[in-house]
Amino acid sequence: MNKLYSSLLISFTSLFTTMSVSADESTQQTSANIELSTQNIQETGGYLSADIFINNKSNDFENIKYWLSVKGPKGLSFPAKSVVQGDNSNIETVETGSILSFSRGIWIRDYMEDGLYTVSIEGVNTDTGVIFKESSQFVKGVDLLNPAVIDGLSLQVSLSIASSIPSDGGYLPLYIDVQNAREIPASVEFWITAEGPDGLNIPINSRQALTIGGEDSYTKARGFRFDASYPKGEYVLTTQMYDVASGQHIEYSLSVFKD
Numbered sequence: 001m002n003k004l005y006s007s008l009l010i011s012f013t014s015l016f017t018t019m020s021v022s023a024d025e026s027t028q029q030t031s032a033n034i035e036l037s038t039q040n041i042q043e044t045g046g047y048l049s050a051d052i053f054i055n056n057k058s059n060d061f062e063n064i065k066y067w068l069s070v071k072g073p074k075g076l077s078f079p080a081k082s083v084v085q086g087d088n089s090n091i092e093t094v095e096t097g098s099i100l101s102f103s104r105g106i107w108i109r110d111y112m113e114d115g116l117y118t119v120s121i122e123g124v125n126t127d128t129g130v131i132f133k134e135s136s137q138f139v140k141g142v143d144l145l146n147p148a149v150i151d152g153l154s155l156q157v158s159l160s161i162a163s164s165i166p167s168d169g170g171y172l173p174l175y176i177d178v179q180n181a182r183e184i185p186a187s188v189e190f191w192i193t194a195e196g197p198d199g200l201n202i203p204i205n206s207r208q209a210l211t212i213g214g215e216d217s218y219t220k221a222r223g224f225r226f227d228a229s230y231p232k233g234e235y236v237l238t239t240q241m242y243d244v245a246s247g248q249h250i251e252y253s254l255s256v257f258k259d
Contacts (some may be wrong), residue, residue, distance in 0.1 A: 029058035032066075032121045032134040041117075043141030045110040050080070050136075052121050054100040066123030067106055071234070072140075073115035073253075080119065092158050113142030116255055118234060135234070137255065148250040150243060152182040155190070157239045157252045165258040169228035172256065174204070176220045176239065180212040187211045190241040192222065197233035198257075204237065209244075232258050 035051040056062045068081035081104050106119070120135040147156035156177045167174065180186045192205035204224045212218050226235075238253045 003100045029056065030062055030064060030123070030125060030130070031034050031055045031057060032132055034119055034121055034134055034136040036119065036136050036138055039138045041138060041140040043106045043110070043114055045108050045112065045140070048106050048108070048138065050104045050106060050121075051117055052102050052104065054121070054123065054132075056099075063126045064123050065126055066121060069120050069122070070117055071108060071120070072117045073113040076113060080104055090184045108140055112140065115139065116142075116236070116253060118255070135257075147177075147179070148252050150244065150248045152180065153186055153188065153241075153243055153250075154179040154181070155239065155241050155250050155252050157192075157237075157254060159254065159256075165226045165256060167228070167232065167259045169226045169230070172224045172226055174222045174224065174237070176205075176218075176222060178212060178218045178241070180214065180216055180218075183214045185211050185213050187244040188241055189244060191238060192237060192239045193222075194235045194237045196235040200231065202235075206238075215247065226258055230258055 010104045032055070035053075037049045037051075038046075041048065052067065052068065054064070054066065066081075069077065069081060070080050071077045071162055091242070116137060118137050120133060122131070122133045124131050147154040149155075156179075158175050158177075159173065160172050174192065176190070176192075178188065178190070187209070188211075189207055190205075191203070191207040194202040194204055196202065204220050210218060233242045235256050235258060236253055237256065238251055240249065240251050242249050
């Protein structure tokens with residue numbers, strides 16, 4: 001199965017973006033940042049390091065607990081640094097105006113699914129209960145620069161807006177482009193779903209059958225509204241397409257965030 005995954009940006013001059021999520025940004029005093037040593041891991045697997053920076057912007061000491069996690073395709077999720085449990089001696093104290101920094105190595109094994117991965121640092125102020133979170137992305141075994149292709153059929157999906165949806169919801173315009181480089185017509189079926197936090201699965205485009213003439217193309221604009229009631233977090237929008245004659249299957253996935 002040939003797959004292509006892409007993270008979206010306000011402009012398409014870069015491949016990756018980092019997204020902050022806060023329970024209440026007006027009172028948020030702790031911020032975090034992640035710097036990954038690479039954004040590309042080979043299909044056979046490999047190693048990357050994450051440099052983490054937690055900044056105390058308040059006028060007082062902050063007692064925090066934090067953890068690091070990795071989320072990948074098909075529901076894959078594992079801790080890269082587990083939260084420290086126990087008494088208060090295990091709570092990190094960050095001085096006013098200072099930055100707590102550390103590095104964490106992450107092994108991505110060959111058996112792990114190819115696609116888009118998200119590394120997230122999450123934490124909580126143990127005195128106030130205020131949560132902070134930051135994410136960065138990398139890919140394993142896929143190509144972000146070209147469409148997904150099977151035997152002369154290519155699939156590409158894009159957005160013309162930022163990869164962030166505000167907390168009160170918003171409109172998401174999707175553009176689907178299918179190219180048939182064969183000399184004969186091709187019959188295909190495709191559909192689009194969005195997988196969100198807490199197992200939320202949203203159908204965006206129901207299964208659609210079409211025939212594309214030889215050396216011809218098909219394009220479609222599909223709008224979708226993110227309701228304000230949808231939970232905040234990452235949504236992976238996956239377009240799946242089957243070549244009816246051969247049964248071959250390709251996917252194209254995009255990652256967006258709701259604040």
